[in-house]
Amino acid sequence: MPIMEEFDFDIAILGAGPAGCALACTLASVSQGALRIALFQGINKRHDPTQDTRVLALNYGSRVFLEKHRLWPDHSAIIETVHVSQKNRLGRTLISSKDFDVPMLGSVVAYAELYRKLQERLQELPVTVLSGELASAAQENSNAPVMVTQGEKTWRTRIAVQCDGIKPKDIHREYNQHALITAARAQFPKPGWAWERFTQEGPLAVLPHPIFKNAQSIVWCTSPERAQALTRLDDAEFSRTLTQHFGERLGELTVLEKRTVFPLHLSATKNTVNGHIATLGNAAQTLHPVAGQGLNLGLRDVATLVHCLKPWMLNTSQSAAPFLNNFANSRKFDRRLTCELTDFLPRVFTTGNPLIEHGCGLGLLGMDLLKPLRQPLALHLLQGFRN
Incomplete structure (x- = not known):
């Protein structure tokens, strides 16, 4: 008689960040407890997720997915309109939820609140x-x-x-940019609006804040030297500098919390499946924060993997290889498109070449005037490419 292999688990998930926790919860829910699932959580003494002050921009597709599986946090700020512009150049475009007949383009959530919600759900599964x-x-x-x-x-x-827990190594690009993250109260708040403002330093994202009232989450991409200099300013001087850099659309911006700085780079793996080992989320791709696509892409990885494994869940003794390969093939186009988009945007607007900058301005103007031109970008921001 053949010797039966003994397994401790059917699926082991390495990494308990938002993507890993969401995958564990979704697999447990969809399989109705039939799978033996392990979630390996590496302890990082330098990072407490419950104290992380970052916020996450999640598109409408991600919200629908998380709500379906009871993973949506209690507090969020909706985004109904995205204003895209280029500093000191003509041309801008507006992307509105009305273009797609949906209640919102996306939402902003606090990283710590999302993490706590995921942990609560894990306890139930x-x-x-x-x-x-x-x-x-x-x-x-x-x-x-x-x-x-x-x-x-x-x-x-x-x-x-x-x-x-691991960094993808096949594709790598350093942007010579750091992201400064903070929150600021707006003198003239505009609920439901988000701004992506391209400058020669790098993109500046101003998003509605999910916790602070009449406030914005700030993601300011600039050179490493400039980012460090900005952290050394006192609150009053930083607030004046931020207001000047962004413009007067929201009146004066007054900083509300400490500033943290993160280096920015692109890292991605070409192959997301090797045998019976799959890779997704930050282990598969780390992106520039422009357009807030990182976790959205990771959650699409999660949703696709769960979908591809559904037939395998009916009989886990069969080889998982065909189902994992189906996952890898299904994710190729979306991963490539999103990586290229978030790689191209922060570089093209920072060339310092006036002809390119004017061309970008004309492109923004054209998208604003003609809905068919902005539709592909807007649709990708709304939900990404989904099979």
Whole structure:
């Protein structure tokens, strides 16, 4: 008689950030508890997710997905209109939820609140959470079980999914930009509006804040030297500098919290499946924050993987390889399109070439005047490419 392989888990998820937690919750919900799921949570003493002050811009498609699986946080700020412009150049375009007959283009949520909601949902579902050192996965060959190691312990699993904890290495670009993140109260708030303002320093995103009343979340992309100089300004001087840089659309902007700075780069992997190991979320691609596509792309990875694995869930003893390969093929176009879009935009507007800048301005003007020109970009911002 053939020897039956013994597995500790059906699916092991490495990384308990938003994408990893969302995947664990969704798989447990869709399989109705039939899958043995492990979520490996690497402990980072330098980062407490419950104290993370960042906010996340989630498009309408991501909100629908998270609400469906009871993962939406209690507080959010909706985005109904996105204003895209270029500093010191003519041309701008407005993208409105009315163009698509949807209640909103997206929402802004606090990272800490989303994380807490995901943790609450995990407690309600049959998911084994294993906290400790960063876990790693390896498979000797396509017929062997996947071995997941955390510290001195090792588990056998049918499928492993790497969600964070490693950096993708196939494609890499340094932007020589840092993102300064903070929040500011607006003198003349405009609820439901978000701004993406391109400057020669880098893009400046001004979003409605999900927690502070009449306030905006600020993502200011600039050179590393300028970002550090901005952190050294006192609050009053920083507020004046921010208002001058953004313009007068919201009146005076008054900073509300500390400023944090993150280096920006593009990193992506070409192959998201190797044997019975899949890669998604930040482990598959780390993007420039322009247009806020990072987690939205990761959640589309999650939704597609769950969809592709549904037939496999009916009989987990069958090989998962065809279903994982279907996932990888299904995600190629969306990943490539989103990576190229978020790579192109922050570079083309910072060339310093007047001809290119004027061309970009004409492009924004053309999109504003002709709906068919802005429709593809707007649709991608709304929900991304979905099979």
